[in-house]
Amino acid sequence: MPVNITHVEVANILTRTGGYLRTVASHSLQPYRGCTFGNSLCGVGCYVQHNAWVTRGRPWGGFLEVRTNAADVYRQSHSRESHWARRTRGEFSVFCSSATDPFVPQERQFKITASLLAAMCELPPDLLILQTHTHRITDEIIAIVELSRRCRLRAHISIESDQDRLPGLPPSASPVERRLTACAEFRERGVFTVVTVSPLLPIADPEQFFKRIAEVADAVVIDHFIEGDGSKDGSRTLRTALPAAIAAIDPEATTLAYRDQIVELARSIMPGRVGVSESGFAGIYR
Numbered sequence: 699m700p701v702n703i704t705h706v707e708v709a710n711i712l713t714r715t716g717g718y719l720r721t722v723a724s725h726s727l728q729p730y731r732g733c734t735f736g737n738s739l740c741g742v743g744c745y746v747q748h749n750a751w752v753t754r755g756r757p758w759g760g761f762l763e764v765r766t767n768a769a770d771v772y773r774q775s776h777s778r779e780s781h782w783a784r785r786t787r788g789e790f791s792v793f794c795s796s797a798t799d800p801f802v803p804q805e806r807q808f809k810i811t812a813s814l815l816a817a818m819c820e821l822p823p824d825l826l827i828l829q830t831h832t833h834r835i836t837d838e839i840i841a842i843v844e845l846s847r848r849c850r851l852r853a854h855i856s857i858e859s860d861q862d863r864l865p866g867l868p869p870s871a872s873p874v875e876r877r878l879t880a881c882a883e884f885r886e887r888g889v890f891t892v893v894t895v896s897p898l899l900p901i902a903d904p905e906q907f908f909k910r911i912a913e914v915a916d917a918v919v920i921d922h923f924i925e926g927d928g929s930k931d932g933s934r935t936l937r938t939a940l941p942a943a944i945a946a947i948d949p950e951a952t953t954l955a956y957r958d959q960i961v962e963l964a965r966s967i968m969p970g971r972v973g974v975s976e977s978g979f980a981g982i983y984r
């Protein structure tokens with residue numbers, strides 16, 4: 699699918715969180731609007747495609763708005779938003795990103811996330827959560843390591859399964875092995891690294907998968923599309939092709955019982971380092 703790329707200037711870049719993200723961070727931050735991983739595996743069930751405010755009728759994965767002034771707006775709003783956050787939420791914490799990927803392939807050209815990381819090195823939040831589906835996060839490893847010395851920082855790398863494909867669906871945007879290697883690189887450099895198994899997909903060899911995660915990451919978060927897609931019962935995801943593809947491999951994997959079974963296994967391998975759904979994204983592990 700061709701991608702329609704546009705350049706926009708935004709008035710705000712720090713969005714005060716509500717709903718699912720409220721307990722996770724005081725603000726969300728989107729360097730881009732739209733996500734060019736939308737036509738890959740993660741895009742099939744991606745809950746953002748149901749947000750008409752974001753898509754405005756455009757096909758998911760088919761557009762990208764480049765927020766050219768994101769770093770300047772961050773600098774301008776840092777004082778106001780950090781004061782508000784510390785007063786009302788206890789700390790100024792930023793989740794980047796919940797409605798795009800900060801390391802879409804076009805980031806190598808436009809460097810919006812890179813410019814934001816530089817701005818944060820000057821004016822850090824109290825906590826930054828970098829959430830991505832791709833190994834391309836290593837492009838900015840030097841800046842991220844530097845920023846991790848100035849604020850609390852968690853690198854969240856989504857790895858939903860030990861398999862790169864589900865039958866009938868497109869491949870993942872970033873190979874599983876490369877994402878695991880990226881985790882290892884961040885952890886070796888002292889960055890708190892979390893594998894987000896989100897949304898949890900069928901796993902061919904769960905024991906081996908979590909043993910590997912235990913080596914390359916500090917923690918893991920397990921998140922099923924039920925309770926994890928912003929609707930109460932997974933109804934957003936149920937409107938997509940993802941559940942049928944999951945069920946073709948393992949019908950039980952479409953249920954919360956599967957998540958609970960995987961959580962139990964993960965906790966036996968990584969005690970004290972396993973989070974679940976929303977509280978896991980908020981950094982609560984046991």
Ligand code: SF4
Nearest residue numbers: 733736740741744799
């Ligand atoms: S990377 Fe994230 S925002 Fe982009 S399509 Fe995948 S799940 Fe959606």
